[in-house]
Amino acid sequence: MTHFDAETAARARELVKLYPEPRSALIPLCHLAQEQDGWLRPEAMEEIAALLGITPAEVRGTATFYDMLHTEPVGRYLVSVCTNIACLLGGAEGLLEHAERTLGVRAGGTTSDGMITLEDAECLAGCDRTPCVTVNHRYVGGLSPHAFDQLVADLRAGRRDGEIPPHGTLVRVRRNGGLRVDKERIAAERAATADAQAARARAAKEAAEAQGGAAEAKGGAA
Amino acid sequence: MAVTDVPRIVTARLGHDDSHTLERYLATGGYEGLRKALTMTPEAVAAEVDAASLLGRGGAGFPAGRKWSMLRKDPVTYLVVNGDESEPATFKDHLLVERDPHQLIEGVLITAYALGVTQAFIYVRGEFALGLERVTQALNEAYDHGAVGTDIFGSGFSIDVVVHPGAGAYICGEETALLESLEGKRGFPRIKPPYFPAAVGLYGQPTVVNNVETMSNIPWILLHGGQAFAGLGEGRSAGTRLFALSGHVRRPGAYEVEMVKTTFRDLVYAPVYGGGVRGDGKVKAIIPGGVSAPWFGPDQLDLPLGQDEVGNAGSMLGSGAITVMDSSTCMVRAAWRITKFFARESCGQCTPCREGSGWLERVLRRIEQGEGREEDIDLLLDVSDNIAPGLQWPPQQTTICVLGPSIPSSIHSAIDMFRDEFLLHVKEGRCPGG
Ligand SMILES: Cc1cc2nc3c(=O)[nH]c(=O)nc-3n(C[C@H](O)[C@H](O)[C@H](O)COP(=O)(O)O)c2cc1C
Ligand code: SF4
Ligand code: FES
Numbered sequence: 001m002t003h004f005d006a007e008t009a010a011r012a013r014e015l016v017k018l019y020p021e022p023r024s025a026l027i028p029l030c031h032l033a034q035e036q037d038g039w040l041r042p043e044a045m046e047e048i049a050a051l052l053g054i055t056p057a058e059v060r061g062t063a064t065f066y067d068m069l070h071t072e073p074v075g076r077y078l079v080s081v082c083t084n085i086a087c088l089l090g091g092a093e094g095l096l097e098h099a100e101r102t103l104g105v106r107a108g109g110t111t112s113d114g115m116i117t118l119e120d121a122e123c124l125a126g127c128d129r130t131p132c133v134t135v136n137h138r139y140v141g142g143l144s145p146h147a148f149d150q151l152v153a154d155l156r157a158g159r160r161d162g163e164i165p166p167h168g169t170l171v172r173v174r175r176n177g178g179l180r181v182d183k184e185r186i187a188a189e190r191a192a193t194a195d196a197q198a199a200r201a202r203a204a205k206e207a208a209e210a211q212g213g214a215a216e217a218k219g220g221a222a
Numbered sequence: 223m224a225v226t227d228v229p230r231i232v233t234a235r236l237g238h239d240d241s242h243t244l245e246r247y248l249a250t251g252g253y254e255g256l257r258k259a260l261t262m263t264p265e266a267v268a269a270e271v272d273a274a275s276l277l278g279r280g281g282a283g284f285p286a287g288r289k290w291s292m293l294r295k296d297p298v299t300y301l302v303v304n305g306d307e308s309e310p311a312t313f314k315d316h317l318l319v320e321r322d323p324h325q326l327i328e329g330v331l332i333t334a335y336a337l338g339v340t341q342a343f344i345y346v347r348g349e350f351a352l353g354l355e356r357v358t359q360a361l362n363e364a365y366d367h368g369a370v371g372t373d374i375f376g377s378g379f380s381i382d383v384v385v386h387p388g389a390g391a392y393i394c395g396e397e398t399a400l401l402e403s404l405e406g407k408r409g410f411p412r413i414k415p416p417y418f419p420a421a422v423g424l425y426g427q428p429t430v431v432n433n434v435e436t437m438s439n440i441p442w443i444l445l446h447g448g449q450a451f452a453g454l455g456e457g458r459s460a461g462t463r464l465f466a467l468s469g470h471v472r473r474p475g476a477y478e479v480e481m482v483k484t485t486f487r488d489l490v491y492a493p494v495y496g497g498g499v500r501g502d503g504k505v506k507a508i509i510p511g512g513v514s515a516p517w518f519g520p521d522q523l524d525l526p527l528g529q530d531e532v533g534n535a536g537s538m539l540g541s542g543a544i545t546v547m548d549s550s551t552c553m554v555r556a557a558w559r560i561t562k563f564f565a566r567e568s569c570g571q572c573t574p575c576r577e578g579s580g581w582l583e584r585v586l587r588r589i590e591q592g593e594g595r596e597e598d599i600d601l602l603l604d605v606s607d608n609i610a611p612g613l614q615w616p617p618q619q620t621t622i623c624v625l626g627p628s629i630p631s632s633i634h635s636a637i638d639m640f641r642d643e644f645l646l647h648v649k650e651g652r653c654p655g656g
Contacts (some may be wrong), residue, residue: 018384021425026406030346035325052406055242065408067390068348084310085513088559101563122392122563123310126347127543128474129465157470170348170387173355176362202261217314 008036011174012051016119018175022052026062030069034168039070068137074167075110075117077155082132084123090142091131096120098145103152114158117167138164225492226464226480228454231462232438233478235320242356244363247324255441258375259332267336271440272363273448275460280304280395280433281322282513283529286457288335289430293422299344301334302404302419305387305434306395308347310563311511312543314476315434319346319353322438323360329437331369332444336383337430341382345400348388359386373634380459392567397431399569409625410569435464437544455481456571459528463542465489469508471496475575481530486510486518489527490546506547507639513560514628516615517635535617539646552655553643557636558586563627575626578609582633589644592651599637599644606630 004012012032029051033044040063042056049056082100083092096107099118103111107120126132129142133151142149149208154160165172175203235241235250247253254352257625259267272287294629303326305402307315320471326344334342346354361383364370372380386404388394394403398412399407416422423429439461452460459481468474477495480489487509490496503575505520516537518525525535530537547556565579582605603613610617610627613634637644646654 005529021405024386024404025408027348028387030389031387062406064528065391066348066388069389077590083559084563085509085556085560086311086474087546087590088556089469089545090549122566123308123312125307125313125316126315127468127545128476130468130474136350136510137349139352170351173357173358173362175358175385176365221652 001104002005003041003047004033004036008032012048016051026052026059026064027069030059030063030066031168031170034070035170036168038076038168039073040165045071052062064197073110076115077135077164078117078137078165079152080121080124080134080156081107081121082121082124082126082130084121084127086127092131093132095133095143099148102149116152120147128203135160135164136167137170155176172180201214223338223489224482224483224485225494228462228480229477231323232318232322232435232440232464232478235325236317236441241321242323242360242368244324244359244360247322250443251304251445252324253328253367256328256335256369256442257375257396258332259335259444259494260375260379262339264336267332270445271336271447272601274439274451275448276436276439276443276451276460277459277529278335278433279435279439279463279542279628280397281309283539283606286432289418289420290333291434292418293337293428293430296432297428298337298339298420299341300424300429301330301337301339302397302424302429303330303342303344303403303434303437304397304400304431304578305344305346305350305353306400307350308392308395308436309513309514309541309544310461311466311468311509312541313466313468314542316347316350316353317476318434318438318464319350320356322352323357323403324364325438325441326357326359328439329363331374331381332440333430333432333437334383334454339430340380341384343384343404345388345404347633348390353399354385361385375493379609383601391569392538393569393625396625400459401429401624404499408569409426410571412627413622416602422466433507440583444531454484456526456528458530459480459521463527463536463539464526466541466543466544467496468543469546470500470551471498471546472500473497479527482526482531484527485524486527486544487523487542490523494534496546499546499548501548501550505551507547507635508542508550509547509632511538512543513545513563514538514624515540515630517639519639529571538616550655552590553636553640554586554590554647555653558583558590560632561586561629564625568625571627572621575610575621575629578605578626581605582629586633590653592647592653594644594648596645596648598648599641602633603637606633 008034015028016022029048045059049059081096110117124132133140133143240246249596276286277283330342391409393399396411399409403409419429453460462478463481464478466476491498507517561583565583568575568579570576585598610630
């Protein structure tokens with residue numbers, strides 16, 4: 001049961017520790033699996049299930065709810081063209097038709113070389129530059145058909161690889177803060193914080209009572 | 223033209239290219255609000271926000287101070303920030319997350335202190351890859367700076383913050399669906415009551431959920447005082463608000479404007495904001511608060527951008543998204559595309575929402591493609607009426623969440639305002655606009 005490579009497995013365990021309940025790490029772990037494999041393989045879902053103490057069916061059942069989690073293979077580049085209202089007003093339908101024609105696939109399909117999966121997307125919150133296009137969830141701006149062709153040529157030639165990682169890599173920045181503190185210490189500190197708060201509340205109440213209850217409760221920091 | 227000269231609150235730093243870095247943040251007053259808050263009692267911090275009359279910026283416009291006070295009676299366990307921003311044409315939280323992540327984090331820390339919460343989550347829409355990187359980076363920097371983690375700034379207060387990525391589902395913006403999602407489940411909205419996650423939230427514990435822009439206002443409020451904030455805007459709509467302006471304007475973008483003192487017309491036409499309408503310059507309709515909101519015509523352009531003002535006029539400011547459609551726009555097509563969105567994003571739990579959205583989408587498509595019948599127009603209204611009985615605003619709720627009852631807004635508006643255009647589609651068997 002080692003579908004995850006050593007580094008991915010180590011990061012998976014760290015992610016689980018971040019949450020009060022392990023299952024909360026489900027989506028982050030699915031993203032992690034996609035980072036390793038480009039999509040969510042059945043073996044990965046089994047390993048995630050084991051890490052979280054749930055069944056593979058529960059992982060799959062949850063993952064299929066979310067558009068970004070792919071239980072089928074995806075091209076190296078997921079090109080998403082938004083066709084929602086602001087982009088519609090900015091010519092998105094024409095761009096999507098152009099994309100389908102030049103790539104030779106319908107929205108939802110992958111080019112035969114496995115390089116590009118084309119997607120007809122809902123609003124990507126980039127509605128000020130229309131029609132909004134993202135590649136592997138990186139914004140590449142509002143594109144004309146000509147600019148789209150240039151983008152595809154650049155992607156195929158690997159000219160955008162510096163800014164656009166392969167499909168599945170959601171973030172390139174790892175969390176380091178907080179993880180250096182182990183869970184027991186955080187728990188102890190939380191307990192201490194709660195005690196201090198209770199003491200502060202008591203002090204405030206006593207102070208208020210001492211002033212005949214009329215004074216504003218302003219207990220100093222305990 | 224009223225472009226009021228007020229301080230920028232949430233976008234103050236955005237003129238700088240490095241607005242997302244700790245260096246820039248510290249050089250522009252960053253974390254001063256938190257330091258000040260830590261010298262006050264949590265009650266006094268909450269009172270400051272209450273005095274500000276800060277209305278939630280996520281859509282429902284509930285006062286943040288009141289939400290917090292409901293919870294302070296019982297100890298709150300979790301603070302969850304809603305950064306799922308997926309309402310079509312809304313892109314203001316996206317900007318705040320990417321361009322000023324420290325401001326968001328500082329707002330979260332101050333709020334956590336006021337609520338006595340030691341664990342916070344920032345749920346960021348999964349598609350915001352750069353935003354997720356920026357918030358994670360900022361959080362790492364904040365830990366090193368001593369602003370997050372153990373005994374922050376030597377105050378004795380400790381807090382952990384976790385950035386949580388979504389994975390693509392509009393419904394996860396609804397706060398109870400968001401909590402389900404954060405628990406590692408499908409984003410199914412929870413049955414209400416309880417109406418707020420206050421009582422039963424994350425893992426069944428009392429939880430406060432607030433929007434990214436709501437949080438981003440908190441550092442300024444602490445630094446300058448709730449009264450200063452309440453002094454901007456008018457009535458219940460205090461402060462400034464960040465509006466995402468899109469569609470047929472010359473300069474689409476996110477603009478921070480003073481509430482109530484600014485009108486739709488100002489936002490659309492002022493050279494510093496929208497700069498006017500493209501093409502022949504005529505407004506055909508505007509969508510005032512995201513696609514869940516009923517539309518306005520050009521005669522309503524002089525309405526002030528205030529929560530109650532827009533509410534009384536029969537719509538809402540909602541998510542702060544304003545979309546302008548010029549005279550070339552096909553209204554059947556616009557209504558169809560919005561309905562298609564709802565049909566795709568309905569979580570499927572409630573029959574009126576799941577089945578109704580699909581029906582409406584198919585009927586609209588048929589009309590748009592020139593295969594509609596005259597009766598279809600009344601059929602649309604009839605199906606809409608089954609989802610939101612009476613077709614009034616605000617809609618009557620028949621479903622678990624308000625996604626369902628929001629579906630008829632655009633259809634009802636489009637037919638109300640442009641019935642002739644629908645009829646022409648049917649009669650001519652094509653879109654009259656070409
Ligand atoms: C279908 C639906 C989608 C929503 N999407 C969002 C969203 O993307 N971001 C957000 O902050 N609030 C969204 N809301 C509103 C939240 O449920 C909640 O009211 C808000 O996050 C509370 O924060 P606030 O009080 O600071 O505004 C949505 C509500 C519904 C019904
Ligand atoms: S109204 Fe629609 S989106 Fe909301 S819970 Fe019901 S089916 Fe799901
Ligand atoms: S409508 Fe296309 S990105 Fe928002």
